[in-house]
Amino acid sequence: MSKRNTKVNALEINAAMIGALFTDRVGERLRVFCFYVNGDTGQFDAPLAENCDSLHSLFAKLDMVGQCTSVVLEKVVRGRIYVESNGALHSYTLLATPGVALPSLNAEIHNLPWKTVWASQEADILRLNGGGGATHCYAIRSPVNDVEAPALYRSSNAFLEPQSATERTGSISHWARQAAVVAMVVSIFGMGWWLGRSQTSPAVQRVAAREITKAKVVVGVQSQVQMLANRAITGPFTMQELGQMNQDGKLPADAMFRVVGSTEWVPFRDISSAALPSASNGQK
Amino acid sequence: MKIFASIVVIIGLTHSLCAADSGTFGQAEKKSSADQYVTRGAELELAGKSTAALQFYIQAAQDGNIEGAFRAGKLSWQVASAETGRAKVLKMDAGLRYVYHAATNHHAGACLSLSQAFREGVNLQRDLIRAYACLIVAKNYDPSVPTATLDECVVELDAGALHKAQELARRWLTGSWPERIAPEILQGDARLKIYGISRGSNTSVIINRKTFMPGDSASVLPATEGQSAARTNAVTLDITCAAIGTDYVLVQVDGEKDVRLLQLTN
Numbered sequence: 001m002s003k004r005n006t007k008v009n010a011l012e013i014n015a016a017m018i019g020a021l022f023t024d025r026v027g028e029r030l031r032v033f034c035f036y037v038n039g040d041t042g043q044f045d046a047p048l049a050e051n052c053d054s055l056h057s058l059f060a061k062l063d064m065v066g067q068c069t070s071v072v073l074e075k076v077v078r079g080r081i082y083v084e085s086n087g088a089l090h091s092y093t094l095l096a097t098p099g100v101a102l103p104s105l106n107a108e109i110h111n112l113p114w115k116t117v118w119a120s121q122e123a124d125i126l127r128l129n130g131g132g133g134a135t136h137c138y139a140i141r142s143p144v145n146d147v148e149a150p151a152l153y154r155s156s157n158a159f160l161e162p163q164s165a166t167e168r169t170g171s172i173s174h175w176a177r178q179a180a181v182v183a184m185v186v187s188i189f190g191m192g193w194w195l196g197r198s199q200t201s202p203a204v205q206r207v208a209a210r211e212i213t214k215a216k217v218v219v220g221v222q223s224q225v226q227m228l229a230n231r232a233i234t235g236p237f238t239m240q241e242l243g244q245m246n247q248d249g250k251l252p253a254d255a256m257f258r259v260v261g262s263t264e265w266v267p268f269r270d271i272s273s274a275a276l277p278s279a280s281n282g283q284k
Numbered sequence: 285m286k287i288f289a290s291i292v293v294i295i296g297l298t299h300s301l302c303a304a305d306s307g308t309f310g311q312a313e314k315k316s317s318a319d320q321y322v323t324r325g326a327e328l329e330l331a332g333k334s335t336a337a338l339q340f341y342i343q344a345a346q347d348g349n350i351e352g353a354f355r356a357g358k359l360s361w362q363v364a365s366a367e368t369g370r371a372k373v374l375k376m377d378a379g380l381r382y383v384y385h386a387a388t389n390h391h392a393g394a395c396l397s398l399s400q401a402f403r404e405g406v407n408l409q410r411d412l413i414r415a416y417a418c419l420i421v422a423k424n425y426d427p428s429v430p431t432a433t434l435d436e437c438v439v440e441l442d443a444g445a446l447h448k449a450q451e452l453a454r455r456w457l458t459g460s461w462p463e464r465i466a467p468e469i470l471q472g473d474a475r476l477k478i479y480g481i482s483r484g485s486n487t488s489v490i491i492n493r494k495t496f497m498p499g500d501s502a503s504v505l506p507a508t509e510g511q512s513a514a515r516t517n518a519v520t521l522d523i524t525c526a527a528i529g530t531d532y533v534l535v536q537v538d539g540e541k542d543v544r545l546l547q548l549t550n
Binding site: 145147148151152154155228231232233254255256263264265267 | 390420423424425431434435438439440442443444446450457458459
C-alpha cells in the first residue's frame, strides 16, 4: 500500500464570502477562523512570518487594517445577548446561518450544549449541533468586564434587563434568577463597536481576537448630513444634495460626513451606501 | 495661613481615621466619608484654601472617589501653575495622574480636561488625535457635553487623523485605556549628573560632561561616585534631553519608558 503524500501549499479566501473572521497569534503561528455568509466555516493555522502580507491583504479587503484583528460583519449577526452567571458576565453573539433556526435570545443560551470549535484569549466560537446532525448554528462567546458593561450596553443601544415570555410563565427559571444583567441587541444598525473585554495593559502584544461589529450610519434619503472638509463644517445637506454634489465632482476627496445629531464622522462611501445604494460615481 | 489650613486638614483627617479604626467603618461609610472629603475640599477651595482643599481631594481619591480624583487633578494643575521649576513639573505630573484616573473611570469632566491638555500641549505632548478622542469619550459619558465642543476640535483634524481619533475613542470606551497616558516622571538618576545649566537665547545643560539643548540626543558615560566616569568600563547611555527648566532637566534614557527628572544641585 503506497503512502499518500498530499499537502496544501496555499489557500485563497474570497473576502466577499466572509461573514466573520477571527485571527489569533500563538507564538510564531497565525491562527485563522472564517465564518462564511452561507454558514460554512473553515479554520487553519500557518507560519505568521510568511503570511503577514496575505493577512494584511485580507484585512484591507475587509476594511480592518489598523483597526482590529477580527471582525464580525453585521450581515451575519442576528443579535447579541449579555448573560451573567455565577458572577461572570459573558456576551453571546449569534451568527445567522441560512436555513437554521437559531436559539432564542434569552438566559438559557448559556446552558445550551455548545461545543467550542475555536478558542482564543478573548473569544470562543461555539457550535450548536442541529437536530439532524447536518446543520449547525454558531455563536461567539466572550467574557465582558462587568465594570465596563453599562457603557457597553449604552454604546450598543442594547435593551436592558429584558424578560422573555417563556421566563415569565410558570416558576421563575434558574437562569432568570441568575441573569442579573441580560441585554439584547435587536437592531443591526444599532450595533456599535465592540472590542471585547478590558485590556488595560499595552504590554499585551498578542494579536487579540476581538469581535467588532462595524458601526453603520443610519441614514435615509431625507437625512440631514453635515460635511467636514477644509477645516470647516458645512451643511446640513440632504442626501439628494450630497449625491448631486458628488456627481458634479464638488465633494472634496477627504471630506467626512455625519448625520445631524450624531458625532460619528464617516467617509462619503459609508454614508452614501446606506442612503443611496446606487451611488457609485465620484468620491469613493 | 497655610499652616493653619494644614492643621485644619490634619484634624479633619485624623478624626475620620479614628472612626476607621473603630471597626465600624464599612464600605458604604467609607464612600460616605470620601464624599464628605470632596464636599469639605470644595468648601476649602471656594474659600481660597487650595492647599488644604487639595489634601481633602487627594484623601477622597485615595478612598476611591472619582470626583475627588478629578478635583485633585484639576486643583493640582491650578496650584502647579503658580509654581516654577521642578516643583511645577512634579505637581503637574501628579495632577495628570489624578485626572487620568478619573477619566478612565467614566468621568466626563476629566475627559474634557484631558482633551484640553492634549490640545494645548499643557503637561502633555500636544496630540490632537488624542484630544478629540477624549472629547468623544466625554460625550459618551455625558451626552450633555455640547457637540460644539467636539466640533471646535474636529475641524483641526484631517480625515486620517479623525479616523484614528474615532477608533481610539472606541477602544477607550471599551476600557482599553493605555496603562499610562504619559511617561512617568522619576526623580533623579544616579547615572546622570547635571554639571550646569546655561540660560539665554540658547538654553543648554551639561549632563555627564556633554552639552545638550532641548531635543538633543547623545551617548554619555554613566556618572559614578568617587571616580571619573571616563575611567570606568560602564556601558554608555543614549539619552535625549526632553526639556530644560530653571532648576531641572527632563531626560529620556533610550530603552526606558519613564522620564528622569534631574535636579540641579549646588
